[in-house]
Amino acid sequence: MDKPCDRVPLTLLLAYSHYIGKHNFYRKWMIQTMYSSEQEYLNNYSIHHYDIPLLSIDIAIFTLIEGKLHILLVERGDYPFKGVWALPGGFIDKQQDQDLHACALRKLTEKTGVTAPHLEQVETIGNQTRDPRGWSVTSLYMALIPYSPTSEFVEAVTDARWWPYEQALELDLAFDHHQLIETARARLKNKTAYTILPIHVLNTPFTLTQLQQTFEELLEKRIEKKSFRRRILSADLLEEVGQGLPEGGLGRIAALYQPNSNCDKHTFVWSLT
Amino acid sequence: MDKPCDRVPLTLLLAYSHYIGKHNFYRKWMIQTMYSSEQEYLNNYSIHHYDIPLLSIDIAIFTLIEGKLHILLVERGDYPFKGVWALPGGFIDKQQDQDLHACALRKLTEKTGVTAPHLEQVETIGNQTRDPRGWSVTSLYMALIPYSPTSEFVEAVTDARWWPYEQALELDLAFDHHQLIETARARLKNKTAYTILPIHVLNTPFTLTQLQQTFEELLEKRIEKKSFRRRILSADLLEEVGQGLPEGGLGRIAALYQPNSNCDKHTFVWSLT
DNA sequence: GGAATAGTGTCTATAAGACATTATACT
DNA sequence: AGTATAATGTCTTATAGACACTATTCC
Known part of the structure; x- marks a missing residue:
């Protein structure tokens, strides 16, 4: 030695x-x-003395387009599953990536141009069968970003496309990604019941009605208006920033809101059953 | 080719x-x-064509001994951190382990002899600095098991020992395991507020008072007796299995309970704030 | 009876659900 | 005026918290 x-x-x-x-x-x-x-x-x-599994990262990136939940998928350019729709993701770059979260953020930014999204780890899945190359582990992340039809970053990335969530479920996806997007969707729905998470798929400012409709889309359930407004306003997570009509432009002018400084910290607020 | x-x-x-x-x-x-x-x-x-990070599993195994939260630590037998206390864990065995969960279960059974614990993934942590061997990822699991002083399996495993949780925090632990046990402890506390999780560190049958004291230990907070009993009984997760005195043997005889069949499914029940 | 613990009765406070009502905009 | 949407008032219902009270055991 x-x-x-x-x-x-x-x-x-x-x-x-x-x-x-x-x-x-x-x-x-x-x-x-x-x-x-x-x-x-x-x-x-030397790591190569050991028989270790593959490790990758996959991201379920959600947004809201015209009130409907969408997910970003990419068409795989390489084997395995070349040409098949899949979650964006890939391998850790030991040089570039400080940690797992940074790796996920890097991949998200590459596809969407968004640099400060809501990004959280959902679950890490590993088994013998999910990848034809053998024992493989993926760390699944979920990201929420607001949709901007003007700066069409995603459209410039030729392999990426927003899919309405229900349509994405109908696709045949690479690996176990069908399962992964259902897992991420379940997490999203779950946390919507007791946090203000849905705020991250909206552009600011927004009206309370828009926010409520977003909650309803993510929860797949109607919410009683008075209850919703009582809750969200008494939680002191929003600040009023003027008045305006959203887009349809009919009816009484609404108050416009944006997240206030408490909003980052107090992700966890309440439970809507 | x-x-x-x-x-x-x-x-x-x-x-x-x-x-x-x-x-x-x-x-x-x-x-x-x-x-x-x-x-x-x-x-x-070939996986060896790629520069991939280390992947391991660590488990924070909790139990209750004389009403106090304990965690199982092992003294490392190999480098790095030989001789230092650490969470039980290690590498995936691609032959033996069907998936990550099975891997965690195998390692838990090796140390404790317990085959059907509550076992859940907490978080997967990966970065450049947590392991002297380089970029490393660990999937952190949390297990809850009842303590049995009679069959002293853990004592037979010479490198393993139950530590009172607070004492474990005072130790200098290998890698980032100090951080990991705090993360697992936070998850345990969190879920205790809205699930019946603490039931898994108790031996059955138990009295409602014992169960309440367990909740209080894990929540680090007093709970109002009537509220607790109302909640837990109306949730229909327990069945009465006779009467008896726990061990102290003073005062009125108490009803004894054990989890019923709903208990597996309805892990999520309520919120105690 | 006294001490200790198990278990209940009941009032209050808080927040959600239901739903009617008022307010403000445009045509 | 008519329509569409925003915002509020208020009654009911559900449940948690507080706390006093009763019940059962051993000595």
Whole structure:
């Protein structure tokens, strides 16, 4: 075996001590122990000595177009499942991506141009059968973005397309992506019942009626108007920013709202059953 | 390049078509396309051509010992962090493990002997700095099991030990496991507010007072007796199975309960704020 | 009877559901 | 005036919280 000290990359050591952070015990432990056999272990470590599964990321990106839930799918350009519709996603780039979340954000931005969406991890699925290449794991993310018909970023990405959610279910999708989009949809519906999540698929400002219709679309259920308004206003998550008609332009002028500063923190607010 | 048909393992093809399942479109697509270039791609595919991150599983196993929350930790026998306390876990065995959940269950059973616990995925964490070996991903699971002082399986596993949760926080743990146990603890607390999850750390049968004390321990908060009993009984998740004194043996005899058949399905019940 | 714990009765406070009513815009 | 939509008033219903009270056990 080689001598330890002259072979460990400095960057690795720095990264390591960065993680260790404030745990002083470990600083000491690292200095005392690492430069003996632990160090040696790391020098000789190679990931390719192990039989590890594939790891990828997939993102269910939702938006609202004309009041209807849509999901972004891409037509796969490579094997396996070349030419088949699938969730956007792919592999981690160890150089570019700081962490899993950053990886998901990078892939989302590549497809949509959106840089500050709502992005959360839904579930990580791994088994022998989901990928023809063998044991494979994917970390499923869900993103919510507002739809902008003017800056048509998505249309410029030739392989990407918005599908009405129900239509997407009818497609034959790559891998287990049919299952994945149902999982993400279930999470979306669930959290809509007790958070203000749906706000992220709307462009600001919006009227309370628009917001309610969005909730109803995502919940697949009517909500009583008075109850909805009582709840959302008493939660103190919105601020009024003038008055206006949305687009149809009929009837009384409505108050316009946008999320206020509490909105980021208080994602969790209430339960609508 | 080699000819495709004589090189693809039959098992792979079977696993693949099993996944495809009822999607007939894909059966056809597979037959038409796979035996040309897709097939060729898979023949030449090797995971070692790619620079992929490490993937592991860690499990936060909770139980209740004398009314107090405990967590199972193991002393690491190998590098890195040899001799340091850590969550039980490890790598996927592509041969043994059907899927991620089965992998977590296997590792849990190895340490505790418990075969039917409550087991759920909490979150998957991946970044450059959490493991000295480089970019690494772990899928964090949480398990709840009842404690049995009689069959001392855990004590027989020499590297494993139950720690009172608060004490575990004081330890210096391997990798980012301090963070992981806090994440799992937060999930446990959260779900205790609106599910009957705590039932899984109790031995059956139990009294309502015991159950309430368990909720209070996991929520870190007093609950009003009448409210608790009203809720839990009206949810119809328990069945009465006789009467008895728990252990202290003082005061009036209490009704004993165990989970009924609804209990599996209706994990989600109510919200205690 | 006294201590300890199990279990109930009941009033109050809060918030959701139902639904009617008023308000404001355009034609 | 007529229509369409926004916003509110208010009664009912459901449930949680507070807390006093009764019930049953052992000594």
